[in-house]
Amino acid sequence: MAFHWALLCYGLITLIVAVSFLCGQWPIFQGTPISFIHRFLTFGAYQYFLKFVGALLGDKGITSILSVEYYCCDRPNPILQIIYLAIIGSTYCIIVKTTFQYIPGYYLSGVHRYTSLLAVAIGILLFLLTSFSDPGTVTVDNISQYLSVYPYDNIIYTKKECSTCKLPKPARSKHCSICNRCVARFDHHCGWMNNCIGERNTRYFIAFLLWHFLLCMYATIAIGLVIAGRLKESKIVYILTVYYGVENSFRGLAPHIVQWLLGSYNTQILLMVFMAIVSLLLAGFFAYHAKLCLTNTTTNETFKWQDYVSWQKKLVEARASSAALKASIDGVNSERKPPENKCKPFFKRSSLENTEAVEKNNVYDKGFFHNLYEVIFPVRIKASHLHTKSKSS
Template sequence: LPTGHEAVPLTLSIETQFCVGREGWSGEPTRRQRRGIAGDGMDVPWLLVAHGSVTALVVVSFLCGQWPIFEGTFVQSINHFLTSGAYRHFLRLVQAACGTGARDLVLGVEQYCCDRPNPILQVLYVAIIGGTYFIIVQSSFKYIPGYYVSVLHRYLSIVVVSIGAILFVLTSFSDPGTVTSENVSQYVSAYPFDNIIYVEKECSTCRITRPARAKHCRICNRCVARFDHHCGWMNNCIGEKNTRYFVAFLFWHFLLCLYGAIILGFIVAGELKDKKVVYILTGYYSVRSKSSHSCLTGMSSHATFNTNHMWKSV
């Protein structure tokens, strides 16, 4: 290095090595380095653009494909394929390959999963929550306590997840407001018919008067007061008596995801601070002298370029 510059040992990447070479300052990267920088900068963005475009197309087609504005377009065709066409082709393939018995078996599994009470999604929820928490404990708890994160969050996370599990149990196993011949009169008096939207009708399955705002759930095979929907994740109907638990469950899991994202962000920020990554990217330790402002300016610009690519890759 020229006289007056203080060099501090640092392992630099290919992108930053062109600033300080073995024989002194070199303002231009080599041909090999230019190829490496260009390759790293082009591959990931195009992959992300392709991924984002396909994802957006699938989501828009799935949610909006039946809108009149998309009638006769490829968006409607994609919607038809995703919602029914792909499954019908799958059934034909199973029948052609394995016979009618295999096709009937697939239809039986479909009926059990979609038209009968079953704990499949409940087990999946427990696996998702338990697996995610286990991964976080194994990968992130070693950074707690950290620069921005207190050791308190090791124990607070258990409380937060436990509250979500309690709300899940309450929603899953509480009575949603089942209407029976014994309590139908109470529900009829509580929710009178207005003879406009709600008129007096008899449930053809339960053989009882169906109160206003009640509905017969074909999956659970019962009438439910103030029926909202049948939730597969809870394996239960959502009605008059457990709607509050269900809404609390949704809101709490929103807070749970927000809390987890914030804490993970603070962990990453603490590691960047502790390892002085920002200083390294801006060339703080590479060259220190009064005449090195031009070098630092160039490296700062290059660090901004790299940071922009890293941000797009997230």
Template sequence: MDVQWVLVCHGCLTVLVVVSFLCGQWPIFQGTFIERFHYFLTVGAYDYFLRFVMYVCGSRARDAVLSVEYFCCDRPNPILQIIYLAIIGVTYYLVAQSSFKYIPGHYLSEVHRFASFFAVVVGVLLFLLTSFSDPGTVKSENVTQYLSAYPYDNIIYKEKECSTCKIPKPARSKHCGVCDRCVARFDHHCGWMNNCIGEKNTRYFIAFLLWHFLLCLYGTVVLGLVVAGQLKELKVIYILTAYYGVENSFFSLAPHVVQWLLSSYNTQILLMVFLAVISLLLVGFFGYHLHLCLTNTTTNETFKWQDYLSWKRRLHEAKASTAALKASINGITAEQKPPQSKWRAFFRRSPLDDVDATKDNIFDKGYLRNLHEIVFPLSSRRSVLRSKVD
């Protein structure tokens, strides 16, 4: 029983760490223990570690740690790629080692041995395709092509030159400080891919997220059916009710069944929890990026639009406040007017209620055309190439 509780605590701790690390900044966790734990994992623990190194070993040791941090976080490196391959390889090995002996089973046919391997291979191929494909690097040779593909909206994008590359900066592009290059329709730099996500590989990145969500969901369901099949074949419910006198109801049987599963199939249970948590995280990331694709917005532009709308809202509020102040001054200096009804004054709208800050995204052309632009990038279309030649 002690071992079972250790496994339960281990699973709960794993879920807490994964959710806090990956989702601690989500608005739903604002002001909660998850947000504070996320800060400790991402900033606080490292800061205490640097102070400890400085106190024990001196400034040279701290500078050495900072140089390692610079290489790992601010320069292209394959560390997270290796970690991804290790995670997917070890997970598949554990699933095969612990559960393939039960396939075929009561609910599963032998085809799942080969289907699971095929699913993992496709996932790795999508990972490699996203990692090593060109995200849409803007160079002096193709800058006119991107300038014609992405016009300036004169709102969040205006004509300017990249201070690093010394070439005109097309709309929706950004100079990546990690890769040290300008990327067309820049979304973000993905450390897991060791590559930027831009115009030409966003389609591969979206496919990667969707496929890995389905892969984790498939693994969770298969492991669940393996455990359910063993529960059926070993007649656990029958033994509990017929020989141990347990009442044949869900609430009576559940504790005994869970105890039996944790003692006999703890590896499968832990793998199920791990895959289920990862699938939930992946579907969240996929849903977010799918929304960006449907609205033809990038992660980089999300922050630009937030800054622009915040500025525009403050400007409207300032104008409305000025207009209200002038109206009040004019009312004081003007001739006495008949008193206005209190009810009418109560229901009268404030000038601040008329504040309007809208997002005028000229790149949003409708769901279907936006998706078509993701699958078939603008810079590779014949019309753009023809305009480049002209």
């Protein structure tokens, strides 16, 4: 029974930590324990660690830690790439060692020994494509092309020069301080890939998220079918009902079956819990980035639009307050003016309510199918192809 509670606590703690670390900054979790855990994991724990090192080793210890932090967080490095390969490799090896002995089984055929290996290989291939492909680096040779493809909207993008590259900065591009290069249609820098996600490799990144979500779901369902097959082949229900006199109902059988499964297949159940949690997280990431792609927006632009809309709302509120103040002063100065109809202000919309009408006007959003096509077939590739074709003709 102690193991059962340990398994339950393991699943809950894993889920809480994963959600807190990845999603704790979301507005929906503001003021909740999830937000507190997120702050502790991303900031508080590290500060306490620095204080501990400082008390133990002094300034030299802190300097060493900060130099490691600079290498891990501010410079390109393969640490997370190695961790990814270690996770997927070790997880697959554990599944092979603990579960393949039951394949083929009652519900699964032997072909899954090979399809699982193929699925993992495709996942690693997408990882390598995303990690080592050019995200769309802006150079002297292609800058004129990017300037023509992505016009300035004069809202969140205006004509300017990159202070580092000393090149005109195309709209939708951003200089990555980690990779030290300007990237066209910049989305974000992904530490797991040790690469920027931009115009050229967004398609690989989306495919990576989708495939790994499906891979985790496949593993969860396959292991579940293996366990169900073992339950069927071992005739546990028959033994419980006939030899032990357990009532043949869900309420009567469930506790005994769960106890038998946890005692006999605890490793497989732990793997199922882990895969299910990871698949949910991947589903959330994929849905978020798929929405960005279908609206032709990037993660970088999402923050820019938030700042712009916030600034516009404050500007409208300031104008509304100024107009209200002016109206009140005019009302005091014109006491002899006949009073207005008392019903009119009731139906009149408050000037402060107009702040809700401030919305973004994304000129790059050209419709569902065009946006999807632009992600699958990057603009620069199409433009280069057309340029080459016109030269040859």
